Amino acid sequence: MKIGVIGGGSWGTALAKLLADQGHEVLMWVHEPDLVTSINQSRENTTYLAGHRLPETLRATHDMKEAVSDREMIVSVPPSHVLREVMGQAAPYLPDGIPIVSATKGIENDSLMLVSEILEDVLAPRFHPFLCYLSGPSFAKEVAAQKPTAVTIASYNHRLAVKVQQVFSTTYFRAYTSNDVVGVEIGGALKNVIAIASGAVSGMELGLNASAGMITRGLNEITRLGVRMGANPLTLTGLAGMGDLVLTCTGGLSRNRTVGYKLGQGMTIDAILSEMNMVAEGIKTSRSVHNLAEKIGVEMPISEQVYQVIYEGKDTRQAVTDLMSRPLKAELGGWM
Numbered sequence: 632m633k634i635g636v637i638g639g640g641s642w643g644t645a646l647a648k649l650l651a652d653q654g655h656e657v658l659m660w661v662h663e664p665d666l667v668t669s670i671n672q673s674r675e676n677t678t679y680l681a682g683h684r685l686p687e688t689l690r691a692t693h694d695m696k697e698a699v700s701d702r703e704m705i706v707s708v709p710p711s712h713v714l715r716e717v718m719g720q721a722a723p724y725l726p727d728g729i730p731i732v733s734a735t736k737g738i739e740n741d742s743l744m745l746v747s748e749i750l751e752d753v754l755a756p757r758f759h760p761f762l763c764y765l766s767g768p769s770f771a772k773e774v775a776a777q778k779p780t781a782v783t784i785a786s787y788n789h790r791l792a793v794k795v796q797q798v799f800s801t802t803y804f805r806a807y808t809s810n811d812v813v814g815v816e817i818g819g820a821l822k823n824v825i826a827i828a829s830g831a832v833s834g835m836e837l838g839l840n841a842s843a844g845m846i847t848r849g850l851n852e853i854t855r856l857g858v859r860m861g862a863n864p865l866t867l868t869g870l871a872g873m874g875d876l877v878l879t880c881t882g883g884l885s886r887n888r889t890v891g892y893k894l895g896q897g898m899t900i901d902a903i904l905s906e907m908n909m910v911a912e913g914i915k916t917s918r919s920v921h922n923l924a925e926k927i928g929v930e931m932p933i934s935e936q937v938y939q940v941i942y943e944g945k946d947t948r949q950a951v952t953d954l955m956s957r958p959l960k961a962e963l964g965g966w967m
């Protein structure tokens with residue numbers, strides 16, 4: 632197939648490589664023109680996925696029209712804060728009737744829209760039946776190294792999900808289908824916020840009990856939000872929920888966990904960001920969740936503490952004290 636991948640960060644490059652390794656002809660739209668030249672000449676994305684040789688079947692371009700026109704499938708992978716702008720640029724060139732696979736995780740700051748809502752806002756209604764969402768525990772570096780990985784592909788259009796499942800699946804990359812778009816998206820966006828909390832727990836050296844408690848209570852509040860927004864709670868026990876939450880909260884490769892770890896060690900968010908060239912979606916998502924939870928009346932205590940630490944300069948130890956001293960309650964209260 633001729634496939635266009637929009638976004639040349641680590642995840643876009645890893646997915647482009649996965650598809651190109653299977654013999655598909657992949658054209659990857661990259662934001663920074665200098666990086667385009669470097670990828671095409673050196674066969675490596677030294678900025679975002681260093682150390683992985685990219686196959687000849689993968690080529691980079693900065694020309695959106697070239698990347699999108701004449702393709703048989705599109706994979707959309709920009710960070711969530713530029714998704715609207717980037718897919719807005721792609722929209723005029725999108726061929727009709729081809730699968731559009733989104734792999735971005737996040738919730739937009741001002742609109743509080745999920746990725747699916749942003750795409751439905753930016754793209755004309757005729758494209759909506761061709762949208763699907765790939766999510767789950769999948770560090771780009773491990774996929775690029777062809778390590779076994781399982782993900783979920785969600786769509787309201789089951790036949791489309793099955794078709795895309797077949798395109799992506801290989802001996803080391805196994806995709807499952809789901810019709811729960813909201814559940815898959817909430818899982819992927821919220822796990823990044825909880826991963827910051829989990830990293831902070833490790834950074835403060837609060838022990839393994841605290842880490843396990845943070846992950847489990849994190850899943851509880853993710854599920855509470857998901858159910859309130861129409862998700863199937865069981866989706867959140869799956870790959871895009873618990874699977875990605877466990878990976879990101881415990882895996883040393885996680886950018887979000889690393890941000891939390893450094894916060895827990897006492898660094899300021901500004902100092903942490905000045906050292907990073909990659910996105911940690913949980914930072915912006917914590918702000919969206921703060922506003923969304925208030926708007927729809929869902930209690931999200933861990934996400935709220937992450938928001939206060941990042942945006943209000945709250946001390947991470949005070950955040951833990953505040954979480955531990957909340958009123959006592961039943962474990963499954965709020966969503967069962």
Ligand SMILES: NC(=O)C1=CN([C@@H]2O[C@H](COP(=O)(O)OP(=O)(O)OC[C@H]3O[C@@H](n4cnc5c(N)ncnc54)[C@H](OP(=O)(O)O)[C@@H]3O)[C@@H](O)[C@H]2O)C=CC1
Pocket residue numbers: 638639640641642643644661662663664666679708709710711713717734735736737769770771772908909910911912
């Ligand atoms: N990395 C991973 O392991 C995984 C990531 N994801 C998700 O994939 C999405 C993309 O993340 P990821 O690939 O990791 O990102 P990276 O942090 O690796 O790269 C950031 C990307 O954003 C681009 N960018 C920055 N500003 C702009 C802009 N104004 N317009 C267009 N592009 C811009 C950068 O391009 P440039 O430098 O050329 O400006 C770069 O390609 C996120 O939602 C993330 O949560 C999901 C699963 C796994």
Ligand SMILES: O=C(CO)COP(=O)(O)O
Pocket residue numbers: 736767768769770771823826875878879884885886887888910911912
């Ligand atoms: O989403 C991811 C793995 O599934 C990547 O997580 P980080 O963005 O925290 O690195």
